[in-house]
Amino acid sequence: MMLCSIHTLGRVVRRFIIFLVLVALAAAGAAYWWLHAPLPLRASGTGGEPLELEIEPGTTPRGVAAAAVKAGVQTDARLLYYWFRLSGQDRQIKAGNYEIPAGTTPYQLLQKLARGESSLRAVTVVEGWTFRQMRAALAKADALRPDTAAMSNEELMKALGREGVPAEGRFFPDTYTYAKGSSDLAVLNRALHAMDRRLEAAWSQRESDTPLKSAGEALILASIVEKETGSAQDRAEIAGVFANRLRIGMLLQTDPTVIYGMGERFDGNLRKRDLQADTPWNTYTRAGLPPTPISLPGKAALLAAVQPARTKALYFVAKGDGSSHFSTSLDEHNRAVNRYQRGQRPAKGEEE
Incomplete structure (x- = not known):
C-alpha cells in the first residue's frame, strides 16, 4: 500500500514538474513573441508618422516606460518596465529625443534607447x-x-x-x-x-541695491543690455549705466527701444523725428523701463542686469569697433560722441 502511494505521488510530482515546464515554455514563448512583435503606436492611425519620445536627464526606467506610453506606445507601461529591468540594460537608457517608427518592437525600442540613437x-x-x-x-x-x-x-x-x-x-x-x-x-x-x-x-543672484522691482523688470533690462552690447566685456558696464539712470529717475534714452517700438516701419536709419515720436517703447519720451522686453536675452545679459558693474558712468557711446566709451558727465559724453560718431579729433588739452 505504501509502495503504491509513493509510486502515485511520484507520478503526480512528475506531472506537476512537466506542467511547470510547459507553463514556463509557454511564458517564454509569449515573452519572445511580445519582444519581437511590433508595438501598436497611436500615430500609426494618422498617416504613419513616427512618435516623438523625449527622455529627460535623470528619468528612471519606470519613468521611461511611462513616458513611452504617454507618447503613444499602446502597451502596458509595466511590461516595458519589467522588460527594461530583466534585460539588464535599464541603467543604460540615455536621455534624448527619439523617433519611434511604426513596426518598432519592444526589443528594438530598448536597443535604441540604450544606444542613444536619437534622431534629431x-x-x-x-x-x-x-x-x-x-x-x-x-x-x-x-x-x-x-x-x-x-x-x-x-x-x-x-x-x-x-x-x-x-x-x-x-x-x-x-x-x-x-x-x-x-x-x-x-x-x-x-x-x-x-x-x-x-x-x-539670475533674479536669485540680484544685488541687494538693485533698482529693479521684479524678475520681469530684470528681463526687460536684460533685453536692452543684449541689444546695446557690441563687446561682451562692456555688458556689465552698460547695465551699470542703465541701473544708475533708473536710480535717479533719468531717461534711459536707448535707441534699440525706439527701433523696437517702430516695428516694421524701421528702415535701418534712425532719425531725430523717430526719437521724438512717442510710443510705449520710446525711452527718449517716457521714463523708466519699457512695458515689455525688446529682444530675447541670453544668460550673460540676464546676469548683467541683476549684477551690473559698480560704476559712476551715466553715458556711453559706441566707438565703432564693437566696444563703448563710458562717461560720467554730459560734457565728457558729448566729446566722445564728436570723436567716435562724428569723426572729430579731441581739442588740444582734452582727454584722448
Missing part, C-alpha cells in the same frame, strides 16, 4: 533676436511641424498656458534639438521653460 534636427535661436525673428526661424526649420503658423502671439501664449503674458523676451535663445515631425509648439514650450529657469536663477 536642430534649430538655433540667437541672443538678441526678437520673437518675430524666432518665429521666422522656426517656420524655416527642417521637418518641424508648424502648428503655430496661423496663431497670433497672443494665441500662441495662450496655447502655452501663459495667457495675457507678452511673448517678447520670454523664450531663451539656444540651440534646440527635436525629432522629425515634432511640433513647433513643443520647441517653444521648451524655450519658454528654459527662460523661466534662467530668469529665476
Whole structure:
C-alpha cells in the first residue's frame, strides 16, 4: 500500500514538474513573441508618422516606460518596465529625443534607447533676436511641424498656458534639438521653460541695491543690455549705466527701444523725428523701463542686469569697433560722441 502511494505521488510530482515546464515554455514563448512583435503606436492611425519620445536627464526606467506610453506606445507601461529591468540594460537608457517608427518592437525600442540613437534636427535661436525673428526661424526649420503658423502671439501664449503674458523676451535663445515631425509648439514650450529657469536663477543672484522691482523688470533690462552690447566685456558696464539712470529717475534714452517700438516701419536709419515720436517703447519720451522686453536675452545679459558693474558712468557711446566709451558727465559724453560718431579729433588739452 505504501509502495503504491509513493509510486502515485511520484507520478503526480512528475506531472506537476512537466506542467511547470510547459507553463514556463509557454511564458517564454509569449515573452519572445511580445519582444519581437511590433508595438501598436497611436500615430500609426494618422498617416504613419513616427512618435516623438523625449527622455529627460535623470528619468528612471519606470519613468521611461511611462513616458513611452504617454507618447503613444499602446502597451502596458509595466511590461516595458519589467522588460527594461530583466534585460539588464535599464541603467543604460540615455536621455534624448527619439523617433519611434511604426513596426518598432519592444526589443528594438530598448536597443535604441540604450544606444542613444536619437534622431534629431536642430534649430538655433540667437541672443538678441526678437520673437518675430524666432518665429521666422522656426517656420524655416527642417521637418518641424508648424502648428503655430496661423496663431497670433497672443494665441500662441495662450496655447502655452501663459495667457495675457507678452511673448517678447520670454523664450531663451539656444540651440534646440527635436525629432522629425515634432511640433513647433513643443520647441517653444521648451524655450519658454528654459527662460523661466534662467530668469529665476539670475533674479536669485540680484544685488541687494538693485533698482529693479521684479524678475520681469530684470528681463526687460536684460533685453536692452543684449541689444546695446557690441563687446561682451562692456555688458556689465552698460547695465551699470542703465541701473544708475533708473536710480535717479533719468531717461534711459536707448535707441534699440525706439527701433523696437517702430516695428516694421524701421528702415535701418534712425532719425531725430523717430526719437521724438512717442510710443510705449520710446525711452527718449517716457521714463523708466519699457512695458515689455525688446529682444530675447541670453544668460550673460540676464546676469548683467541683476549684477551690473559698480560704476559712476551715466553715458556711453559706441566707438565703432564693437566696444563703448563710458562717461560720467554730459560734457565728457558729448566729446566722445564728436570723436567716435562724428569723426572729430579731441581739442588740444582734452582727454584722448
